[in-house]
Amino acid sequence: MKNIAIIGSTGSIGTQTLEVIDLFPDHFNVVALAAGSNTELLAEQAARYRPQLVCIGQKDLYHDLKEKIGHLECKVTAGPEGLVEVATFSKADVVVTSITGALGLVPTVEAIKSGKNIALANKETLVAAGDIVMALAHEYGVKILPVDSEHSAIFQCLNGEDNRRIRKLILTASGGPFRGKNRSQLVHIGPEDALRHPNWCMGAKITVDSATLMNKGLEVIEAKWLFGVDLSNIDVVIHPQSVIHSMVEFVDGSIIAQLGLPDMKLPIQYALTYPQREPNNFPRLNLSQIRNLTFEEPDRQTFSCLDIAFAAARKGGTMPAVMNAANEEAVALFLKKKIKFLDIPNIILKVMERHRLIEKPQLSQILECDAWARQEVYTLL
Numbered sequence: 001m002k003n004i005a006i007i008g009s010t011g012s013i014g015t016q017t018l019e020v021i022d023l024f025p026d027h028f029n030v031v032a033l034a035a036g037s038n039t040e041l042l043a044e045q046a047a048r049y050r051p052q053l054v055c056i057g058q059k060d061l062y063h064d065l066k067e068k069i070g071h072l073e074c075k076v077t078a079g080p081e082g083l084v085e086v087a088t089f090s091k092a093d094v095v096v097t098s099i100t101g102a103l104g105l106v107p108t109v110e111a112i113k114s115g116k117n118i119a120l121a122n123k124e125t126l127v128a129a130g131d132i133v134m135a136l137a138h139e140y141g142v143k144i145l146p147v148d149s150e151h152s153a154i155f156q157c158l159n160g161e162d163n164r165r166i167r168k169l170i171l172t173a174s175g176g177p178f179r180g181k182n183r184s185q186l187v188h189i190g191p192e193d194a195l196r197h198p199n200w201c202m203g204a205k206i207t208v209d210s211a212t213l214m215n216k217g218l219e220v221i222e223a224k225w226l227f228g229v230d231l232s233n234i235d236v237v238i239h240p241q242s243v244i245h246s247m248v249e250f251v252d253g254s255i256i257a258q259l260g261l262p263d264m265k266l267p268i269q270y271a272l273t274y275p276q277r278e279p280n281n282f283p284r285l286n287l288s289q290i291r292n293l294t295f296e297e298p299d300r301q302t303f304s305c306l307d308i309a310f311a312a313a314r315k316g317g318t319m320p321a322v323m324n325a326a327n328e329e330a331v332a333l334f335l336k337k338k339i340k341f342l343d344i345p346n347i348i349l350k351v352m353e354r355h356r357l358i359e360k361p362q363l364s365q366i367l368e369c370d371a372w373a374r375q376e377v378y379t380l381l
């Protein structure tokens with residue numbers, strides 16, 4: 001039996017994680033849950049899964065949550081300290097990081113220091129502090145098991161193979177809802193257009209990232225740290241069907257791919273059951289129904305966030321954290337209709353230009369630069 005803590009249990013990945021757990025009552029037990037503000041759903045989850053610890057991220061909702069679940073035998077906490085309490089809960093073996101954004105970084109670091117294996121959906125953690133997080137995972141002997149579909153695919157393709165045998169990681173990207181459009185066609189698009197992902201049903205922030213191709217940029221950085229591969233050996237190819245979730249080209253020229261329907265339950269299940277594979281009743285891929293798997297080059301001019309992410313990763317140090325924080329704020333502003341879609345890369349670039357790089361940052365410096373970048377975004381409005 002594996003005891004599971006989930007940070008971000010009410011979101012897209014969080015709720016799908018609970019669906020997977022439902023399928024394996026003899027394998028998994030939910031011991032701690034955390035969400036941001038959705039006390040309604042969190043309370044329902046607490047009543048159903050009976051965790052021993054529940055946290056609401058937004059501190060002023062503590063009493064609301066307490067009122068809703070006060071009759072249950074579970075401790076209630078709130079705020080950033082509460083998130084760390086969930087991440088380090090003594091009974092948990094695995095922490096699923098399904099919170100959005102760099103908010104996931106500190107709880108993940110603390111979970112690793114407490115010896116928890118991490119089922120990592122929160123890619124922003126590795127973008128902001130991949131060097132520190134991977135070194136800590138090594139030091140504490142914990143596994144970082146990828147949930148992100150591309151990284152799960154690569155993990156499965158590698159199947160334990162030494163990363164010195166990798167020639168290239170080939171990340172697939174759907175291209176998002178605006179694939180094939182030019183910049184002038186993107187001038188007037190709004191959040192409702194950007195939130196229409198062609199293949200995946202996900203939270204708002206990652207869906208906008210998919211539309212700008214920043215998601216793929218973040219994933220390139222995530223892959224660099226997870227698999228210890230140089231940036232020059234990571235390629236991105238547009239694959240509009242999202243059936244091949246990514247590929248690995250080995251030194252002998254052989255390319256191994258992982259395929260499946262666009263459904264996050266499979267990578268979530270693999271991260272939770274690893275190193276085992278377990279049968280399930282998920283819908284199966286039927287290739288003759290799909291008929292065509294196609295590939296094209298990304299349009300790096302129109303979707304400049306991809307190269308912005310490569311540039312930030314090449315700079316290294318605090319730059320990826322700054323890029324990530326600026327992107328988080330820009331996406332939030334776009335979702336509130338305060339800026340235009342094409343402002344997103346411009347804002348990120350301006351913040352990056354103003355940043356004074358720290359080459360080998362401590363975690364505290366990364367957090368300071370993250371906060372600085374967020375404030376800087378607002379000076380640009």
Ligand SMILES: NC(=O)C1=CN([C@@H]2O[C@H](COP(=O)(O)OP(=O)(O)OC[C@H]3O[C@@H](n4cnc5c(N)ncnc54)[C@H](OP(=O)(O)O)[C@@H]3O)[C@@H](O)[C@H]2O)C=CC1
Nearest residue numbers: 008010011012013035036037038057099100121122202203
């Ligand atoms: N969705 C997907 O298919 C995929 C997602 N990912 C990654 O997984 C992560 C989660 O994405 P997704 O599930 O789509 O996002 P959602 O927006 O659907 O969910 C985010 C979760 O984080 C919680 N949360 C927000 N703020 C706080 C806070 N201050 N304290 C505690 N919890 C908080 C939310 O709670 P509340 O509901 O209360 O606001 C919610 O449970 C992201 O990093 C994303 O990039 C990676 C691959 C695929």
Ligand SMILES: CC(=O)[C@@H](O)[C@H](O)COP(=O)(O)O
Nearest residue numbers: 148149173174175176210215
């Ligand atoms: C499901 C998942 O892993 C997402 O990160 C997905 O890959 C987004 O699709 P894009 O390929 O459009 O970024």
Ligand SMILES: [Mn+2]
Nearest residue numbers: 148149150219
């Ligand atoms: Mn992905």
